[in-house]
Amino acid sequence: MTWTPFASVAETLRALESGAVSSEEVTRAYLERIANLEGRVHAFLSVYPDEALAAARAADARRMAARRHPDETLPPLLGLPIAVKDVLAVRGMTLTCGSRILEGFVPPYTATAVQRLLDAGVIIVGKTNTDEFAMGSSTENSAYGPTHNPWDLSRVPGGSSGGSAAAVAARMVPVALGTDTGGSVRQPASYTGVSGLKPTYGRVSRYGLVAYGSSLDTVGVLAPAVADLVPFFTLMAGHDPRDATSMDLPVPAVDLTDAVEAVQGLRVGLPKEYFLAEGMQPEVVQAVQAAVRHLETLGAQVVEVSLPHTEYALPVYYIIAPSEASANLARYDGIRYGPRVGAARMWDVFYRTRGRLFGPEVKRRIMLGTYALSAGYYDAYYAQAQKVRTLLKRDFERAFEQVDLLAAPVAPSTAFKLGEKTEDPLAMYLEDVFTLPANLAGVPGLAFPVGFDEQGLPIGMQLMGPHFREDLLFRVAHAYQQTTDWHTRVPPVAR
Numbered sequence: 001m002t003w004t005p006f007a008s009v010a011e012t013l014r015a016l017e018s019g020a021v022s023s024e025e026v027t028r029a030y031l032e033r034i035a036n037l038e039g040r041v042h043a044f045l046s047v048y049p050d051e052a053l054a055a056a057r058a059a060d061a062r063r064m065a066a067r068r069h070p071d072e073t074l075p076p077l078l079g080l081p082i083a084v085k086d087v088l089a090v091r092g093m094t095l096t097c098g099s100r101i102l103e104g105f106v107p108p109y110t111a112t113a114v115q116r117l118l119d120a121g122v123i124i125v126g127k128t129n130t131d132e133f134a135m136g137s138s139t140e141n142s143a144y145g146p147t148h149n150p151w152d153l154s155r156v157p158g159g160s161s162g163g164s165a166a167a168v169a170a171r172m173v174p175v176a177l178g179t180d181t182g183g184s185v186r187q188p189a190s191y192t193g194v195s196g197l198k199p200t201y202g203r204v205s206r207y208g209l210v211a212y213g214s215s216l217d218t219v220g221v222l223a224p225a226v227a228d229l230v231p232f233f234t235l236m237a238g239h240d241p242r243d244a245t246s247m248d249l250p251v252p253a254v255d256l257t258d259a260v261e262a263v264q265g266l267r268v269g270l271p272k273e274y275f276l277a278e279g280m281q282p283e284v285v286q287a288v289q290a291a292v293r294h295l296e297t298l299g300a301q302v303v304e305v306s307l308p309h310t311e312y313a314l315p316v317y318y319i320i321a322p323s324e325a326s327a328n329l330a331r332y333d334g335i336r337y338g339p340r341v342g343a344a345r346m347w348d349v350f351y352r353t354r355g356r357l358f359g360p361e362v363k364r365r366i367m368l369g370t371y372a373l374s375a376g377y378y379d380a381y382y383a384q385a386q387k388v389r390t391l392l393k394r395d396f397e398r399a400f401e402q403v404d405l406l407a408a409p410v411a412p413s414t415a416f417k418l419g420e421k422t423e424d425p426l427a428m429y430l431e432d433v434f435t436l437p438a439n440l441a442g443v444p445g446l447a448f449p450v451g452f453d454e455q456g457l458p459i460g461m462q463l464m465g466p467h468f469r470e471d472l473l474f475r476v477a478h479a480y481q482q483t484t485d486w487h488t489r490v491p492p493v494a495r
């Protein structure tokens, strides 16, 4: 077999193992694709070709040395290039969060999730574009210019992990890390026709992930196929003493063999509220229904369920997330991190640095959040939102008494045009109606492609499961991909 950059993770690892290809060749091939496509797609905020090739040569040398010592076990992802969303710290690489307020900032340490992958042998080729501090649904809130959807360059790739999604869709890297606070892995995966996992809250350490909404933030992963995601999830997951919210639970190995057979008898719930949203694109509903029927032909038992508080997810999220963000962003004062706009008086340094270097969406969230948390309003907004969050959580608990998992659309429509929603923050927030509930409840979600609309734009479906049941989502989605081929489609610009 000759290796190509369209190979799956498993195929590339096999080719590296057998010596059919070297890590240097693999890394060079992806770097060349980045060089050819980046001008049109703008998926990256930084690329490190020299460092990546040096790491690839080191990986090759390590493999060579191991051939002389057959007992030596090599790290499982040795020599595989990946990209990392630019909200995760990687020592020695810039960490901008898509913001001017962190321009040029280089963190002195590496996020735990990333470090575990580095220990497993991956090579980081660069950091991907993101809405400023992961606030947005289109990657247009990046201070460094938007990412373009490889399926239609005049459209958004979704967000906030739009850079990672576009990089994977265009096969500029085989895998990329993203983060999901309210849908930022699943929605861009859906818009770009790739697979993306948002793990259970607390499953993957947040240490070294720049905090946005601390009670919602998760580190996820994107790749063409669900099977590609599995080793990344299992390596990143697990307890980390540096993150007090990371759960001390074993991470079971995910077994994808006989996944198709395992669908037999599974109860799949269709939450009726997820099919009724105003202004839904009919093709999205049809594609998701067709995918569910496909699971039915594999033996799943499909049941309609109700998650009655779904309509409150949006207002609840847009109180809680900005509240947490307003506190988390207080640290950017021009003193501790990144650039400073100087002034004679200390308070003026704060005002000017924050005033000039934060973008409009970030300022909007800080204002919303500080308002909701202020004395006199706290009980009416923040405390109330927390109560409704509990009701949303109970919706899921009740549903999972009746069914094993839930299937639903990821977003109400396919990718929209660049600029279409930038003047209307509420229209942008409405993109998130179907992804926010999983974050508020902390449950895992897995998005993957299930079709295309008439304009040739990908449509995604998400599976949601009980806490810590990523394995179930993986097996069912893999069964779907074993018997369909949507996930193998590559956008024309990238062929």
Ligand code: GLN
Pocket: 134, 135, 136, 137, 159, 160, 179, 180, 181, 182, 183, 184, 185, 212, 321, 432
């Ligand atoms: N679009 C949502 C927001 O703007 C979710 C973003 C995310 O998941 N990081 O907050």
